[in-house]
Amino acid sequence: xxxxxxxxxxxxxxxxxxxxxxxxxxxxxxxxxxxxxxxxxxxxxxxxxxxxxxxxxxxxxxxxxxxxxxxxxxxxxxxxxxxxxxxxxxxxxxxxxxxxxxxxxxxxxxxxx
Amino acid sequence: xxxxxxxxxxxxxxxxxxxxxxxxxxxxxxxxxxxxxxxxxxxxxxxxxxxxxxxxxxxxxxxxxxxxxxxxxxxxxxxxxxxxxxxxxxxxxxxxxxxxxxxxxxxxxxxxx
Numbered sequence: 001x002x003x004x005x006x007x008x009x010x011x012x013x014x015x016x017x018x019x020x021x022x023x024x025x026x027x028x029x030x031x032x033x034x035x036x037x038x039x040x041x042x043x044x045x046x047x048x049x050x051x052x053x054x055x056x057x058x059x060x061x062x063x064x065x066x067x068x069x070x071x072x073x074x075x076x077x078x079x080x081x082x083x084x085x086x087x088x089x090x091x092x093x094x095x096x097x098x099x100x101x102x103x104x105x106x107x108x109x110x111x112x113x
Numbered sequence: 114x115x116x117x118x119x120x121x122x123x124x125x126x127x128x129x130x131x132x133x134x135x136x137x138x139x140x141x142x143x144x145x146x147x148x149x150x151x152x153x154x155x156x157x158x159x160x161x162x163x164x165x166x167x168x169x170x171x172x173x174x175x176x177x178x179x180x181x182x183x184x185x186x187x188x189x190x191x192x193x194x195x196x197x198x199x200x201x202x203x204x205x206x207x208x209x210x211x212x213x214x215x216x217x218x219x220x221x222x223x224x225x226x
Contacts (some may be wrong), residue, residue: 004155031213042203042217043156087155091213092209101215103155 003024004104006088012078019072020073020107033075033101035087037108043087046073060100075109083111116140117218119204124196125224134189134221136204142216144211145187147179150220162187163209187188199211199225 003025012018019108031050047058049055049064049071061074073086085106093099117138126132136145144163160169162181176198178190191198201222203221205215 013203033214035217040201040220041180042220045214045216048214099213100158100161105153105155110151 002007002090002092003087003091004088004102006086006104006107008105009103009108009110011112012075014078014113017074017076018078018109020075020086020088020109022071022073022104024069024071024088024102024104026089026090026092026102028092029066029090030093030099032064032071032091033092034071035089036059037085037087037106040085046086051076059084060067078111080111080113083109085109117204117206117216119202119218119221121221123222123224125167125226126191127226128196129193130189130192132223134191134202134204134223136187136189136218137185138206138217138218140206141184142206143184144207145181146205146207146215147187147189148203148205150196150203159189161174165215176194194223194225196225199223 006022032049034046037043047062054063057063059076064071085108087106089101089103120135146161147159150156159173160179176192181187184195201220203220204218207213207215
């Protein structure tokens with residue numbers, strides 16, 4: 001089966017750092033994605049991990065441990081505009097060009113002053 | 114700019130009245146996806162096309178159909194919308210090889226009266 005777990009909600013203060021965790025159980029693994037989704041809008045791509053380790057992109061970093069079925073998204077220097085849902089998604093097949101993603105339910109992050 | 118376009122952004126229909134949602138892309142991607150997303154839930158894949166090859170998810174209701182007349186366009190037809198079909202419908206595309214980042218359109222919010 002497929003299961004992706006992430007916290008439902010988180011709150012953090014402007015200027016702080018927040019870590020959003022994601023654990024997954026899938027039959028295969030061929031990459032993990034993080035998307036940001038503002039209310040009423042489409043998801044936008046943030047990061048992609050397929051190998052273990054940390055990928056850094058400006059204020060956003062994403063980490064993957066395949067052996068643990070675990071990833072996190074790290075947001076630094078939080079801004080009010082970072083208030084959004086953050087979706088973890090896994091591609092659960094090997095070397096397949098068109099395997100769809102399996103999405104978690106998303107973590108709703110609220111940034112407060 | 115290369116992009117994924119969805120029309121209309123908001124669609125109101127009556128219970129049982131057929132409705133068609135459209136998606137177009139200028140990315141020249143091979144794969145196009147349709148997702149249904151209800152409030153505070155993960156996007157749920159309905160079906161996807163790899164070029165002209167249609168892939169239907171096992172739990173997608175028969176009420177939902179799709180057409181892809183060419184590379185650029187893909188349509189979602191809901192033959193007899195029910196109240197439970199009110200949702201955001203997201204179209205996404207991907208290259209169809211390798212990394213498989215999906216790029217989403219802005220979505221169409223469907224309201225069924």
